[in-house]
Amino acid sequence: MSANISNRSFRPYTGEKARITRAYDYLILVLALFLFIGSFHLHFALTVGDWDFWVDWKDRQWWPLVTPLMGITFPAAVQYVLWNKFRLPMGATLCVAALLIGTWITRVFAYHYWNFFPINMVLPATMLPGALVLDFILMLSNSLTITAIFGGAAFALLFYPSNWPIFGMFHVPVEQGNGQVTVADLFGFQYIRTGMPEYLRIIERGTLRTYGQYATPLSAFCSALLCTLMYTLWWYIGKWFSTTRYLNRI
Amino acid sequence: MKTILAKTLMAFCLISSVYVMDVRTVMAHGEKALEPFIRMRTIQWYDVHWSKQAFNVNEEISVSGKFHVAEDWPIGVPKPEASFLNISTPGPVLIRTERYLNGKPWTNSVALEPGGDYDFKVVLKGRLPGRYHIHPFFNLKDAGQVMGPGVWLDIAGDASDFSNSAKIINGEMIDMESYGFANGVLWHAFWGILATAWLLWWVRRPLFISRYRMLEAGMEDELITPQDKLIAKSAMVVVPVMVLAFNAMANNDLPNTIPLQASLDQILPLPAKVNAGIINVDTLKAEYRVAERAMKFDLKIDNQSNAPIHIGEFSTANVYFLNKDLPVAHQDLSGSSTVSVEGMSLDNNDAIKPGEQRTLTMIVKDGLWESEKLDGLIRDADSRIGGLLFLYDLTGKRYISSITAAVIPKFN
Numbered sequence: 056m057s058a059n060i061s062n063r064s065f066r067p068y069t070g071e072k073a074r075i076t077r078a079y080d081y082l083i084l085v086l087a088l089f090l091f092i093g094s095f096h097l098h099f100a101l102t103v104g105d106w107d108f109w110v111d112w113k114d115r116q117w118w119p120l121v122t123p124l125m126g127i128t129f130p131a132a133v134q135y136v137l138w139n140k141f142r143l144p145m146g147a148t149l150c151v152a153a154l155l156i157g158t159w160i161t162r163v164f165a166y167h168y169w170n171f172f173p174i175n176m177v178l179p180a181t182m183l184p185g186a187l188v189l190d191f192i193l194m195l196s197n198s199l200t201i202t203a204i205f206g207g208a209a210f211a212l213l214f215y216p217s218n219w220p221i222f223g224m225f226h227v228p229v230e231q232g233n234g235q236v237t238v239a240d241l242f243g244f245q246y247i248r249t250g251m252p253e254y255l256r257i258i259e260r261g262t263l264r265t266y267g268q269y270a271t272p273l274s275a276f277c278s279a280l281l282c283t284l285m286y287t288l289w290w291y292i293g294k295w296f297s298t299t300r301y302l303n304r305i
Numbered sequence: 306m307k308t309i310l311a312k313t314l315m316a317f318c319l320i321s322s323v324y325v326m327d328v329r330t331v332m333a334h335g336e337k338a339l340e341p342f343i344r345m346r347t348i349q350w351y352d353v354h355w356s357k358q359a360f361n362v363n364e365e366i367s368v369s370g371k372f373h374v375a376e377d378w379p380i381g382v383p384k385p386e387a388s389f390l391n392i393s394t395p396g397p398v399l400i401r402t403e404r405y406l407n408g409k410p411w412t413n414s415v416a417l418e419p420g421g422d423y424d425f426k427v428v429l430k431g432r433l434p435g436r437y438h439i440h441p442f443f444n445l446k447d448a449g450q451v452m453g454p455g456v457w458l459d460i461a462g463d464a465s466d467f468s469n470s471a472k473i474i475n476g477e478m479i480d481m482e483s484y485g486f487a488n489g490v491l492w493h494a495f496w497g498i499l500a501t502a503w504l505l506w507w508v509r510r511p512l513f514i515s516r517y518r519m520l521e522a523g524m525e526d527e528l529i530t531p532q533d534k535l536i537a538k539s540a541m542v543v544v545p546v547m548v549l550a551f552n553a554m555a556n557n558d559l560p561n562t563i564p565l566q567a568s569l570d571q572i573l574p575l576p577a578k579v580n581a582g583i584i585n586v587d588t589l590k591a592e593y594r595v596a597e598r599a600m601k602f603d604l605k606i607d608n609q610s611n612a613p614i615h616i617g618e619f620s621t622a623n624v625y626f627l628n629k630d631l632p633v634a635h636q637d638l639s640g641s642s643t644v645s646v647e648g649m650s651l652d653n654n655d656a657i658k659p660g661e662q663r664t665l666t667m668i669v670k671d672g673l674w675e676s677e678k679l680d681g682l683i684r685d686a687d688s689r690i691g692g693l694l695f696l697y698d699l700t701g702k703r704y705i706s707s708i709t710a711a712v713i714p715k716f717n
Contacts, residue, residue, distance in 0.1 A: 065522040068515065080512035114565045141516040142528040144537070145507050148500050155497065171396035171433055175486040183496040184548050187503060191541040195534065213545060216552035221492045223555045224485050226562035228474040232403070232410030236566045238484065241471055244404075244412055245481065246397040252389035252444030254414040258567035268564075302517050 096157030111243035132293030144194030185210035346691035362462035421574030599670035613656035621692030645671035
């Protein structure tokens with residue numbers, strides 16, 4: 056990091072200047088919050104989509120693979136900006152918190168009040184524990200490599216266990232039509248979705264069959280590997296598309 | 306000033322006109338949007354019946370009926386290897402409590418066999434009061450939605466009276482409308498509070514300009530204090546430990562969970578009801594006369610039954626053309642708005658005797674070809690027509706043939 060201003064000549068702002076910079080902080084923070092609520096929420100809805108919308112899409116294999124992989128994107132880019140330019144280790148937490156605010160607003164107003172789905176059928180997942188750990192690792196390591204490997208992995212590995220206390224109870228079996236389904240499946244059957252036939256769900260499809268019922272840990276580790284790569288990619292996207300040149304004029 | 310007043314007045318009038326005019330809610334759901342050859346030659350519905358069309362919240366009704374899966378399945382449409390009988394509703398204003406195919410309970414998707422005959426029943430329960438236009442329809446994987454006949458349903462009562470309980474496998478009753486919601490909110494709130502605390506820890510200090518200047522001045526060490534590091538180190542251990550501990554607690558509380566279920570239901574077709582081999586109908590030629598809105602068929606009919614028969618009805622894509630001269634009843638079409646009562650004419654309306662083979666001309670003519678957007682068939686890539694021909698003997702016994710032919714358009 057090059058030092059444009061020498062340490063000795065640095066004078067902290069005081070008085071009116073300090074007040075204005077603080078007001079600027081809040082202005083940027085509020086704008087950033089709205090920006091991330093909108094943009095990250097849109098990105099997440101277009102990529103993770105149904106896996107996060109519906110309780111009967113949250114399977115053991117694809118949900119823990121896809122969600123962290125698409126969820127680590129914006130946090131990585133924003134971490135680059137907030138850490139490298141301001142030494143603020145809160146990029147991931149800020150992004151995921153903004154995502155959750157947007158998601159909850161949508162679920163309550165669009166899905167529940169507008170389209171009549173019970174709110175428990177469209178509960179969002181949380182990635183906050185993984186985001187917190189991602190911020191901690193970046194702050195303590197000050198290293199892209201270490202954060203990508205250990206932070207990215209932690210972000211993926213913590214996803215399923217942090218959500219199981221929320222969604223585990225939807226996996227209790229129910230007898231329906233001479234067969235067994237989960238409570239989540241029953242939601243999908245009972246609460247009619249015109250554009251969501253059952254066969255569209257991607258439930259444990261694929262060749263991950265040789266490890267018995269241990270699909271989740273394998274998916275989580277696969278996601279961890281991919282998250283390290285995705286983190287690095289989006290870190291550089293943050294680097295390429297961010298600038299602080301306007302601050303240099305202040 | 307005058308201009309501003311005039312513009313304001315105009316804007317007010319424009320907005321008011323929306324309320325003054327009789328603006329009605331659009332209730333269509335794309336039932337005519339699918340290309341005609343798909344609507345005519347995939348799922349061929351008949352005998353669809355609703356047990357009630359006016360009922361209360363919490364009251365159960367059913368829709369039942371039959372369908373034939375066309376033998377002449379379009380080459381451009383994937384075969385129905387995963388199909389789901391759905392109900393077109395504006396959201397879950399009804400819930401689906403039971404569904405049967407050929408008398409068997411049916412929860413997931415199913416593979417249908419072209420040429421197969423099926424009957425179905427769906428039990429629904431009123432959830433939100435209102436007046437809704439509802440169809441049974443098939444979601445066909447990679448093909449689209451093939452609508453069955455639609456009706457208007459009136460649900461009365463109070464939405465707050467709705468209840469939906471389910472018995473989980475340990476015998477406990479749960480309320481589907483609220484199950485797991487409070488628990489979910491609790492966990493989101495818990496992690497949300499931790500995240501907010503971490504954000505506030507940093508937001509309480511001067512942020513962007515001050516930190517940028519200090520970083521540029523090489524004062525990095527003052528931006529991250531030993532206390533910050535201590536908190537981060539502790540939290541980096543505590544957060545994963547909490548996640549794993551809560552996960553273990555949830556596992557302990559829920560020892561008998563199962564993964565989401567997604568098998569394909571296996572239900573075979575019924576013994577043949579359409580093209581059952583007693584009355585054989587061969588379509589020699591089909592011609593659509595654009596100006597007359599009339600489809601002309603040359604049919605060769607072979608009556609192998611032991612009774613004289615008449616052609617009574619032709620149906621395609623939920624449009625019904627009836628032979629008004631038929632002395633016996635047609636299928637129950639009450640409530641259907643797409644019936645052409647006098648739409649069918651035959652060049653020879655005499656009964657086809659047992660053992661007789663007859664070639665005749667049938668014309669089905671009505672504006673419904675246009676209003677139901679079926680006349681677009683002549684501009685489809687696969688311009689073959691398909692439909693069900695209903696023949697009756699004098700006792701009312703019914704024989705059904707699924708007929709199909711390439712259509713030749715006549716523009717003049």
